[in-house]
Amino acid sequence: MSAITSSTFPAWVVRDGEGGTSAALEQVTPDLLEDRGTTVRVLYSSLNYKDALALHGRPGVVRRTPLIAGIDLTGEVSASEGPALPPGTLVTLDGAGLGEEHHGGLAALADVRAEDLVVVPARFSAAQAAAIGTAGLTAALAVDALERHGLTPDAGPVLVTGAHGGSGGLAIALLAGAGYEVVAATGRPEAADRLRALGAQSILDRAELEAPSRPLARERWAGAVDAAGGQVLASILASLRCGGAVAAFGLVGGSDLPASVMPFILRGVSLLGIDSVRISPQARRAAWDRLSRDLDPSLLDAITRVVPLAAAKDEAAALLEGRGTGRVVVQVGGRVSYRGTAAG
Ligand SMILES: NC(=O)c1ccc[n+]([C@@H]2O[C@H](COP(=O)([O-])OP(=O)(O)OC[C@H]3O[C@@H](n4cnc5c(N)ncnc54)[C@H](OP(=O)(O)O)[C@@H]3O)[C@@H](O)[C@H]2O)c1
Structure with missing residues (x-):
């Protein structure tokens, strides 16, 4: 060595x-x-x-x-x-x-x-690149997956869970930076100002997603980024709009998925799995290109x-x-x- x-x-x-x-x-x-x-x-x-x-x-x-x-x-x-x-x-x-x-x-x-x-892209300092880290890479991969599925900023609101956390927070900033209407779901709605500063247009109390959902609920989200898993992910699936998709990478709320097939077969929704570990060097660099383009370093510092x-x-x-x-x-x-x- x-x-x-x-x-x-x-x-x-x-x-x-x-x-x-x-x-x-x-x-x-x-x-x-x-x-x-x-x-x-x-x-x-x-x-x-x-x-x-x-x-x-x-x-x-x-x-x-x-x-x-x-x-x-x-x-x-x-x-x-x-x-x-x-x-x-x-x-x-x-x-x-x-x-x-x-x-x-x-x-x-x-x-x-x-x-x-x-x-490290010229836009970021060493410390900012570390602040991005796996959280930012994962957020970028999630947005990439949604866009490959067809999501565009004019499609409607995009829900992000785990909003105060690393991956969720950076997903909010990235989506807002790319022109999406972002709804932040959080267990700490009292600290919503911080999420609005990142670019969230509105706030949803996570408790709404933690209650058992009907197999098909009101269609709300054009897309979603989920850090939680468990009942939260099941509730998101039930309230995606027709043809919508959720990019799921986390399990802070549980590793189970108490969901029904109904949203898949009656609304054509998609569940997109995100793994930030075993990705190709090309996918890694593409995600960093997105971060360099859409992530405001001052939001990161905040x-x-x-x-x-x-x-x-x-x-x-x-x-x-x-x-x-x-x-x-x-x-x-x-x-x-x-x-x-x-x-x-
Ligand atoms: N698949 C992958 O490649 C990959 C990559 C990165 C992360 N992850 C996973 O993604 C998840 C988040 O990672 P992170 O590093 O961003 O974590 P983090 O910084 O600790 O953020 C997690 C956030 O989730 C929310 N939360 C806490 N308890 C919850 C619960 N019981 N139910 C629902 N939400 C809850 C909280 O935000 P609020 O208070 O705003 O709700 C918390 O700040 C973890 O499960 C992690 O293992 C996976």
């Missing part, structure tokens, strides 16, 4: 423990990393729901141990086997098995596949907090309790401050 010069570096490492896994901030040596061709000096990571599960010993994310947690990273290439990414190139990587089957971004160094990396690496586990607890708000960027490299004057 060529260009790693540090003898040790800090990393959140998930290890097997009594009754499951547990994560701790450790000083590790570079030989822990796999040689995957490109070494990145990590400047920032971020916290997503999956990171919260991994850091708190919940099952379903970490596929092997010991494993460095963190499904996102943004940093500078320090060495690469191919010529395409010269040292110093600012790159970002979300998903692609990071923090699940490969060592992830909650560490000062990472070794990754060059083809998974995206060069919903982002920066925390030090040591605080990652404590900060992640709020996500597990459904109290996540906006995006939490984890400062790893220590060289750059979020809105500071230094590089980044």
